Amino acid sequence: MMEKEEVVFRSRIQDLARLAERRGCVLYSDFLSLNEQSILQELLPALPLSGCEWDGGYAQAERKMAAFIPYYGDEPAFPIVCVRLVPANRKYAEKLTHRDILGALMHLGMERSRLGDIAVTEEEALIFCSEAFAQVICDELRQVRHTSVVCSVCDEKELDYEPKMQRSRSSIASVRLDALIAAAFHESRSSLLGLIEGGKVFVNGKQVTSNAFIPKENDIISVRGMGRFRFSGQEGTSKKGRIWVSIDLFVS
Secondary structure, three states: OOHHHHHHHHHHHHHHHHHHHHHHEEEEEOOOOHHHHHHHHHHHHHHOEEEEEOOOOOOOOOOOEEEEEEEOOOOOOOOOEEEEEEOHHHOOOOOOOOHHHHHHHHHHOOOHHHHEEEEEOOOOEEEEEEEEEEEEEHOOEEEEEEEEEEEEEEEOOOOOOOOOOEEEEEEEOOOOHHHHHHHHHHHOHHHHHHHHHOEEEEEEEEEEEOOOOOOOOOOOEEEOOEEEEEEEEEEEOOOOOOEEEEEEEEEO
């Protein structure tokens, strides 16, 4: 049985798709979580649309907007803006985390659905958000924890963010979803059964609940509460017949 929240989300998506088709113009969702993206992908074949495109503000974004494209509609122009956050004084700045920055934004009254990914690096944080809320963040976000911060809208032409990844190489018995996750996060396959069957694992934004699912090269695999990685492909076999694979773990 579906949760009430999921029923409401499905209804909202269907209404938005019908409205896009009736008006003959592209309409956009809020930023969608991985679970919401998975539900939307399930609904797409029945929606009255020419197509649906996705964007989160940068390649490999996790939280994304969906553009509902009607027949004879225009090309989408996603209303996504990136806000750069830096300490006002680096000398006295704390090391801020994703959780710190998200908490400060929520304290301002921001809804999570209006915010995309928050990418934290050593020098700054990049907040991807709806265009309508970018200036609000710049005007009102002055402090995160005990650190004074300055926010500004990034020039789209200057924005060249790529998430930092850490490559590892592992040998596994088979290229199954559970084996790849176990290798990426150094866990036992048995400990992951509950996560996969419990709907906490997504491949390219689509929920996968089968341990035996076989990911393809360059698939992005996200595990709620643990992180995400890219399966970069196979690299041959060992003398004992195990498969060498490369995995790129997202670290920022």
